[in-house]
Amino acid sequence: MVIAVIPAFHEGPRIGQTVRAVLPYVDSVLVVDDGSPDDTCDRAKRAGAVILCHSVNRGQGAALKTGTEAALKCGADIVLHIDADGQHDPMSIPNMLQPLLEERADVVFGSRFLGHDATGMPFNRRMLLSGARTFNALAVGVPRKVTDPQSGFRALSSSAAKKINFRQDRMAHCSEILRLVTRSGLRWCEVPVRVHYSADTLRKGQKPWDAAKIAWQLFLGVFTR
Amino acid sequence: MLIQKILVVIMALALLITWRRARQNVIRLPEAMAWSIVWIVAAVVVLLPNVTTKIAEIVGVGRGVDLVVYSAVAILFLLVFKLFIQHEKLERKLTDAVRAQAMQSIVESETQNSKHGTPTSDSEPINSPNELINFMIKERDKMHSNDE
Numbered sequence: 001m002v003i004a005v006i007p008a009f010h011e012g013p014r015i016g017q018t019v020r021a022v023l024p025y026v027d028s029v030l031v032v033d034d035g036s037p038d039d040t041c042d043r044a045k046r047a048g049a050v051i052l053c054h055s056v057n058r059g060q061g062a063a064l065k066t067g068t069e070a071a072l073k074c075g076a077d078i079v080l081h082i083d084a085d086g087q088h089d090p091m092s093i094p095n096m097l098q099p100l101l102e103e104r105a106d107v108v109f110g111s112r113f114l115g116h117d118a119t120g121m122p123f124n125r126r127m128l129l130s131g132a133r134t135f136n137a138l139a140v141g142v143p144r145k146v147t148d149p150q151s152g153f154r155a156l157s158s159s160a161a162k163k164i165n166f167r168q169d170r171m172a173h174c175s176e177i178l179r180l181v182t183r184s185g186l187r188w189c190e191v192p193v194r195v196h197y198s199a200d201t202l203r204k205g206q207k208p209w210d211a212a213k214i215a216w217q218l219f220l221g222v223f224t225r
Numbered sequence: 226m227l228i229q230k231i232l233v234v235i236m237a238l239a240l241l242i243t244w245r246r247a248r249q250n251v252i253r254l255p256e257a258m259a260w261s262i263v264w265i266v267a268a269v270v271v272l273l274p275n276v277t278t279k280i281a282e283i284v285g286v287g288r289g290v291d292l293v294v295y296s297a298v299a300i301l302f303l304l305v306f307k308l309f310i311q312h313e314k315l316e317r318k319l320t321d322a323v324r325a326q327a328m329q330s331i332v333e334s335e336t337q338n339s340k341h342g343t344p345t346s347d348s349e350p351i352n353s354p355n356e357l358i359n360f361m362i363k364e365r366d367k368m369h370s371n372d373e
Contacts, residue, residue, distance in 0.1 A: 032327070052327045062320045066327050073328070169320050224313045 002026040002097060003076040005067030006049070007060050008084035012038040014200065018086045019047035025093040026080060030071055032063040040084075060152075061166060061173030068161050080155045087201045088153045092116075092193035096155045099189055106160040106186040109146070109178070110153030110193030120197035128208055132175075135211075140218060142178045146190065150174045150206070153193050160186050167224075171210060172217040229271050236268045 004026040008015050019029050031044040035057035045051050052070055054063060064081055071079045078100050082088050092110060099105040112121070112129075132149040136142040142149070152174060156164065163184060168176045181188050240261060247257035270277055270293070277289030286292050 050331075052331055054323050054327050056319070056323050058320045058323050062324065066324045069324070070328060070331055073331075167317060169316060220309060220313045223310045224317065 001028070001074075001076050002078045002080060003071040003074060004029045004080040004082055004093075005064060005071055006031045006044075006082055006084045007034055007063030007067060008032065008036065008040050008044065009034040009057060009060070009063070010036050010038055010040065010204075011084040012036070012040045012043055014086050015040050015084050016043040016047040018082075018084055019044055019049045021086070021090045022082060022093070023048055025090055025097075028074070030067050030074075031084070032067040032070075034058060034060070034063040059170035061171070061176075062169040064173060065166060068156075072158055072161055076161075077158050078155055079158065079161045081152060083152045085201045085204060087195050087197060089194035089196060092153070092191075095191050096153070096193065099191065100155055100157055104187070105189045106157045107164075107181045107188040108155045109148065109188065109190045110151050111148035111190040112151065112193065112195050113147040114190060114192035116192045116194040119195070120202075121195070122197070122202070124208065125197075125202075128211060132211060132214075135215065136175055136178065139215070140175050140179050141183065142175065143182050146178055146182065148190065149178070151193075153195075168217060168221055170213075170217055171206060172214045172221065175214065175218060176221065232271045233268050236264045236271070240264045 002025075004022050006015075006018065006022070006029060008031050011018075015031065019031065022029050029049040030052065031040075031049040032052045033041040033044065033054065035054045041051055041053060052066055054066065068079050068081075078097060080093065080096065082090070082093075088110065096108050096110055099108050129148070129150060133144070133146070136146070136149045137144040154177070160181070163186065164177060164180045166173050166176045166180060243252070243257050243260045243264065246252050247254060252260075274289060277292050279289075281287060281289045281292040284292060286295060
């Protein structure tokens with residue numbers, strides 16, 4: 001059984017569409033509403049998702065972990081992580097699942113830099129991601145062959161999802177998961193995925209300043225065990 | 226000098242309060258000792274400012290006041306960093322609590338569902354993934370039919 005986990009905060013206008021778009025490719029969609037003040041929860045429910053609610057906003061990483069644990073509890077064989085804002089094209093999901101179903105990999109990362117050109121990715125975002133890749137390689141210890149340092153689109157087998165215990169609550173979980181997976185002996189691979197940027201997703205997405213925050217969170221994480 | 230007298234009185238009071246708190250078991254003995262050392266050293270520095278100059282000369286930083294300022298900055302830096310780490314740990318505990326609460330809701334809706342007559346093969350709601358799957362799929366279908 002494939003369960004998609006979608007962490008959502010303040011995604012009322014987009015969540016319904018995302019859930020409906022993802023549902024045909026998976027067995028169930030689990031939306032973790034991260035304490036949104038708007039109608040994210042209702043809209044996701046109406047679109048056909050199962051809902052988990054954080055009573056207090058705890059960050060994307062925290063919501064993702066809650067969703068992953070719940071999915072495992074529900075007996076998922078594959079847990080798929082996907083963003084709520086609709087920037088990840090659900091058409092890429094079968095490609096993501098393929099290596100897992102063929103048992104060629106335990107974890108599959110979607111990469112924006114492996115063929116499919118991301119539509120509307122601004123130049124400064126591209127530069128920032130390239131910098132993040134170098135940072136990940138030098139400071140976090142993620143192999144340089146990982147092409148997308150900050151992809152929230154990934155699929156994990158249940159055994160991998162159980163093994164990867166990520167603790168970063170906010171945005172640093174991407175780098176943390178990459179580090180944990182690439183150092184764990186799990187088989188991983190990257191597949192090309194299509195990503196659509198729109199004015200909406202860019203407005204809510206990460207800002208250049210967030211890179212510094214992520215670095216700081218990772219630094220603090222080293223001392224928080 | 227007046228400032229010396231005022232500071233020494235304040236430190237004597239601090240020492241007194243420290244030991245009163247220790248007697249009331251509010252702080253532990255090692256903590257009380259550590260604080261006592263801080264207050265006594267501070268009082269000595271106030272009464273004999275030249276002591277710091279002597280130490281500063283040994284360490285090689287010039288004036289005694291400089292030594293005090295440098296070490297204060299270093300100590301404050303360490304304390305603030307410790308505070309950051311503590312804060313992060315607290316945040317993670319809060320996340321754990323919020324997560325546990327969120328998970329509870331899925332378990333509750335599951336048990337509620339079985340109360341309404343869903344065939345159950347297992348009495349333990351949390352340990353029966355199959356039931357949960359059924360519930361999730363049913364819930365989804367229900368939502369779909371509501372939409373139509």
